[in-house]
Amino acid sequence: MAIEVQPDGRTRFNFVDRSLIRACVHCGMCLSSCPTYKLLGSELDSPRGRIYQMRLLHDGQIRVDDPNFRLHIDRCLNCRACETACPSGVQYGRLLEAARAVIPPRNATERLLRAVVLNRVFASPALLDALGLGMRFYQKSGLQALARASGLLERLPLNLGHLEALLPPMQGGIVKAALPPLISARGSARHRVALVTGCVQEQFFSLTNAATARILALNGCDVVVPRGQACCGALHVHGGEHEMARVLARRMITVFERTGADYYIVNAAGCGSTLKEYGILLADDPQWAERARAFSARVRDIAEFLAAIELNQDFGEIRARVTYQDACHLLHGQKISAQPRELIQMIPGIELVEMDEADTCCGSAGVYNITQYSLSMQLLERKVTRMAATGAEIVVAGNPGCLIQLAHGARRHGLRIKTMHLVDLLDWAYRLGRARE
Ligand code: SF4
Ligand code: SF4
The missing domain is CATH 1.10.1060.10 (Alpha-helical ferredoxin)
Known part of the structure; x- marks a missing residue:
């Protein structure tokens, strides 16, 4: 520049x-x-x-x-x-x-938020864990119910009330259950993969990460869960904080190279699209450009990976009408749309119904639902109307941000539709399959 x-x-x-x-x-x-x-x-x-x-x-x-x-x-x-x-x-x-x-920060508050939230908290696994612990305590101790009933949340500054309303029920207990460093393949191992646990994904959807590891193991994968991984830098790239994104990318590359895995598996679309573009992010860094390209070449979204291997199809039956929302960074960032639909349709009993505008953003878009609350909610209204029109009981998506936003939309409009990550749906079908044996 x-x-x-x-x-x-x-x-x-x-x-x-x-x-x-x-x-x-x-x-x-x-x-x-x-x-x-x-x-x-x-x-x-x-x-x-x-x-x-x-x-x-x-x-x-x-x-x-x-x-x-x-x-x-x-x-x-x-x-x-x-x-x-x-x-x-x-x-x-x-x-x-x-x-x-x-574009320079608008004011001192934005500068401070970027410095503290993006460049400190999201750069530090320890700080993220502490924040996640606090949020789970707030939610599971009854404090959240008290705060919501008190009406105080609406008076909070900086849109914090809106942010709080977006909070989905966080998976697991107050203390997050960590995955072991290695989950061995069921039967003989055909692949060695490393799991990207993510930052938001790990705090909100730790059970979805566990389900991802289980499904991979069931499908002949030795699953390494590398210690020391942090945020992949997706939020930073999308927000224009490129220097910090490069710092985080170098850390991810170092940690994942050590695993000796053939593929790096990610279950969050926004992270996957950034990880696949590390080669671009570090293209001007002579010491890292080649390593970044090699790293990106190994990255696979979970749906992309499962659809490409010989899949264990010991699924039990789920009698449900299901619709699928394309996460933007899966569809437009990674050109993945057929694979999740193919996987859903492999589960016996499921009727997949297409949603009008399934390929249109739900308004989550990283932190858009915080920074552009009004526009985000207008986009969500359109989405909820179209979700309701499908008559589906379950809406599936492949990104934590979309799942949080869709669940918020369903709650706001009293729509009885369950939001699920694709791997949670597959994991459920596998469990039903095992129960049948
Ligand atoms: S489609 Fe849009 S972005 Fe592409 S060339 Fe036309 S105007 Fe430009
Ligand atoms: S909001 Fe419009 S301009 Fe922005 S990325 Fe989406 S399609 Fe492109």
Whole structure:
């Protein structure tokens, strides 16, 4: 990133390779797939409009702290639906993340939040564990019920009341149950895999991680659970905190290389898409670029991995109507959509019904449901209406953020639909299969 003075005296702000901006030919094919364009109907909140604003920034025609530029960039979900729709192969996610990296924090509070939450808490497994312990205590000791009944939460500053309302029931007890460092394959081992336990995933969905390890072991995998792994940096990349993302990526690479695993398995779509792009994140670091590419080549989403192996299909029957929500970073970030649906349909008794706009963001989008609460809730309303129209009893997704958001939507609207990660559904079917033996 550099600022150049052109011969005509104009400044050019090289925040990103200009060829990425120039790849957009303004055809508008992406507009109808953009959730914020559909919601707000404004060109400035469309992919094409945002890329145009980035070009203005690059050419020095707007300033990096221009409040309108920030507004429209902040409103973007980074869902990357525009990438899927774009016939010219525009790498919108890279553009957006580069733009976010150069926009300065709005004020001292945002600077402090970024420094403390993103760059301290999410960078430290010990601090995350302490925070997770506190949240589980709050939820399971009865404090949450008291706080909600008191009405005090609505008066909290910084949208904390909204944040609290989003809290799903955290899995497990007050003390999180950790997985052992190695879970051996049932029968002879055909693969050696290492499990990415995640940060949010590990705190909220530790039982889903345990189910993931069980399913892998049932399918002939020795599962290594590497100690010392931390946040993968997805939140940092998406928020433009690239330096910290690189620090976290180097740590993940070091920890996972030691496992000697053939594949690194991840069950959170947002993390998976970032892990698969470490090669891009560290491309300019001569000491790490090759290691990052090699790391990314081993990463597999759990659905992608299970659909590619000879799957143990000793499933019991689940009589249920199920619908599937595509997590944006699985569908648009990793181009994975058929595999989860194939796996769901392998379970006897399940009727899979497609949801209208299953490929549209639910409004979770990392921390979007905190930073852009109103827009996020409008997107969630659309999603809940479409979920209800399927008549499904279970909605399945492959990302913790989506599961938290969908569960919140169902609670808000009194919709009787259960939210489940794909691996929890498969694990349930396997348990029923074993009970039948
Ligand atoms: S990432 Fe999503 S919200 Fe942002 S411009 Fe693309 S489609 Fe629209
Ligand atoms: S991002 Fe792609 S689809 Fe959208 S206007 Fe540009 S070239 Fe067309």
